[in-house]
Structure formats: structure tokens, C-alpha cells
Amino acid sequence: MDVNDILYSMLGILVPFIGTSLGSFFVFFMKKDMSENFQKATVGFAAGVMIAASVWSLILPSVEMAENQGKVEWVPATVGLILGVLFLICINKIANKLEKRKNGKKLNMLLFSVTLHNIPEGMAVGVCFAGFLAGNAGIDLFEAMLLAIGIAIQNIPEGAIISMPLKMQGVRKSKAFSIRCFVWNCRTN
DSSP, X not given: OOHHHHHXXXXXXXHHHHHHHHHHHGGGGOOSOOOHHHHHHHHHHHHHHHHHHHIIIIIHHHHHHHHHTTSXXXXXXXXXXXXXXXXXXXXXXXXXXXXXXXXXXXXXXXXXXXXXXXXXXXXXXXXXXXXXXXXXXXXXXXXXXXXXXXXXXXXXXXXXXXXXXXXXXXXXXXXXXXXXXXXXXXXXX
């Protein structure tokens, strides 16, 4: 294992964080409110990039790796996709129950859901770079970086979608920025 490979991997793992930070930084340019059309556009953009990153950087490489290992190509990707969907359905049910409580706020649920959404993203980037470092998974540095950059691009509007509503709720701009970038469990009041 080359020291440069480890350094590239450490940098690659930070790339999605940089995307989130960049998106969160938009809060400093915000005047008063965020328009509903801007909110819809940023959510749509983030969803489109994540779908593309999922297909080209996760599902297709999974199919290719299974084929190279002599396994049925579609089984690992399908099982992983189904488990991911079931996990998100369970998390959504938990979030809905929490939101129905007296003190459950929509913004807190948004923070909760985006934070949970980042767990599989981080796992995907970590697994890709671990595969690259292992050297026997058929993943090269370019593919791992491509996934990290794709997730970082998707994290830009995601960072804005969290920091800007926090600002609209009365949170200081600097605190809204730092909550999205550095703090995972937070309350806006």
C-alpha cells in the first residue's frame, strides 16, 4: 500500500464534506427568505445527481464486480437496493412518529432525515476507497474519486437546503453554516 494512495483516499473521503460546506456557505448570501421554487430546484438537482451517482458509481460497478467473481451479476446489487429501501422505509416511519409528537418540528425532521441520508453516502465513499486501497476489488482511484465528487456535487444543494431554512427560523448565519457542516445532533432553538 502506497502512502500516496492513503493520502488520496483521505482527500477523497473529505470531498463530500467540502461539497456540503460549499452548499452551506450559501446561507451567507441569503437576504431574508428562500423561495419555494429555489427549494424545489435544489431538491430536484440533488435527487438527480444522487440517482446518477447511485447508478454509475454503485449499482453498475456492483454488477461488474459480481460478474468478475463469477456470481450472478444482478443479485448483490438487487439485494443491496432492497435492503436500502427497507431501511429507509423504517427510518421514514420512525421520523413520522417523532414528527407527530408535540415538540416534533418539521425542520428537526429535515435535519434528521438528511443526516441519516448521509450515512449510506459516507459508507459508499468509504467502501469505494477501501476497495481501491485493497487493490483486489477492481476499483481504481479515478472511480472512487468520481463517486466522491458526484456525492459532493449532490451535497452542495443539500447543504443549502439545511442551512438556509435554519436561517429562516432565526438561527444566525454562522450557526446555520456550522450546524450543517459540523454538528449532526442539533436543536434550532
